[in-house]
Amino acid sequence: MPVIHPAQKISMPECEGDVLQVRDLHFDYPDGHTALRGVSLKMCEGDKAALVGPNGAGKSTLMLHLNGILEGRGEIEVGGLRLTRDNLPVIRSMVGLVFQSPDDQLFSPTVFEDVAFGPLHMGLPEDEVRARVDEALAAVRMSAYSDRLSHHLSVGEKKRIAIATVLSMRPSLLILDEPSAGLDPRARRTLINLLRDLPITMLVSTHDMALVKELFPRTIVMDEGLIVADGLTMEILEDAKLLEAHGLEKA
Numbered sequence: 001m002p003v004i005h006p007a008q009k010i011s012m013p014e015c016e017g018d019v020l021q022v023r024d025l026h027f028d029y030p031d032g033h034t035a036l037r038g039v040s041l042k043m044c045e046g047d048k049a050a051l052v053g054p055n056g057a058g059k060s061t062l063m064l065h066l067n068g069i070l071e072g073r074g075e076i077e078v079g080g081l082r083l084t085r086d087n088l089p090v091i092r093s094m095v096g097l098v099f100q101s102p103d104d105q106l107f108s109p110t111v112f113e114d115v116a117f118g119p120l121h122m123g124l125p126e127d128e129v130r131a132r133v134d135e136a137l138a139a140v141r142m143s144a145y146s147d148r149l150s151h152h153l154s155v156g157e158k159k160r161i162a163i164a165t166v167l168s169m170r171p172s173l174l175i176l177d178e179p180s181a182g183l184d185p186r187a188r189r190t191l192i193n194l195l196r197d198l199p200i201t202m203l204v205s206t207h208d209m210a211l212v213k214e215l216f217p218r219t220i221v222m223d224e225g226l227i228v229a230d231g232l233t234m235e236i237l238e239d240a241k242l243l244e245a246h247g248l249e250k251a
Contacts, residue, residue, distance in 0.1 A: 019043050019173050019201045020066070020078055027061055027072030035061040036072055037225035043173070043201055050212040050233065051205040053222035054247035059205045062222070063175050066203075067095035079172050093122065096166025100178040102158035106150040111142070111161055114150055118169045136168040140194055156187025160194065167198075176204045180211050209249060213237055221246055 020043040027036040035058045043049060051059050064070040066078070068088045076083040078094050099105055108114040115136050119129040137143045140160040145153070150161060159179060166174065179195070180188050192215055195202065203220075206212060212219055212233060219236045221229040223246045229236055236242065243250055 018077075018080065019045050019047070020203075021076070022062075022066075023075040025062070025065060025072050025074035025076065027065065027070060035225055036065075039074070039222075039225070039227055041220065041227065041230075043203060045172075045201055046199075047218060048195075048202045048216050049204070049218040049220055050216040051203055051220050051222065052207070052209070052212060052248060053228075057222040057246075058225040059222050060177060061225075063097065063177060063203070063205060066173070066175060067092045067097050069097075093118075093169045094172045096169055096171035096174045098159075098162050098166055098174070098176045098179065100181055102155070102162040105162040105165055106158060109149065110146070111137070111148050111150055111153075111164075112146045114161060115164045115168050118165060122169070132168045132170070133164075136164040139167050139198065140164045141190075154187070156183050156190060159183070159187075159191065163194070167200075172201060174198070174200045174202045176202070178206055178208075179204060180206060180208045209237070221248070223247070 020041065022039055022041040025036050025039040028034050039058070039062055051062070053059055061070065065072055065076060068083055068091055078091050081087055081090065081094075083091050106114050108117060112133055115133045116129050119132045124132070133146070134143070137146060140163050142157070142160050142164060145157070145161070150158065153161065163176070179191055183191060192211060195204070196215055204216065216233055219231065219233040220227055221236065221242070228246060229242055237250055240250065
């Protein structure tokens, strides 16, 4: 059983322009398993944060709450707008969630149709949809792939298209689950460079501690449904006792 420490706030500066506020979030699965035990979290505009911890820590459960796929007890606000059933369509356009497997996100015959899906369902005119698709594909450096068949792409290419499908919604918060999983070194490096260059607030769940060290100024550690540390990555990764207690290895 891991040692659960009180949440640590480590040298995080105050910031303006709240993108996300989570307050005292609890969640129990139907089988009685408690996955979240009072999670509170704040992200500001421009934050790029890694969410780390052992399997079963509650990371995926937390992420699935942020655009209303799961509904627990507590409060969530995105851009000052409280997440409620009435606000769900707006919140889902503001929070772009990219799953670990791109095949869970790509289901249309062509890349263009996959990336256009969200804007079309927002009821946007055709010219605006095309502009958003072009913008999103350019952001992930896949402009030449518009007419390609999604299921013929490599895993790395699929992951970049999956990111484009949420960027076309112009979200204020991008959430990614294990983005580097299953990638060869070249595709992983391409992804790192892409994420570094995206000018968007970002929360990324990962076991790739080298990725954390290189890319994310802030690290949030979860274990047993709690946030046990939240602070500067360089300080958290130097805390060997904290890392060992929560099943993490120093990068």
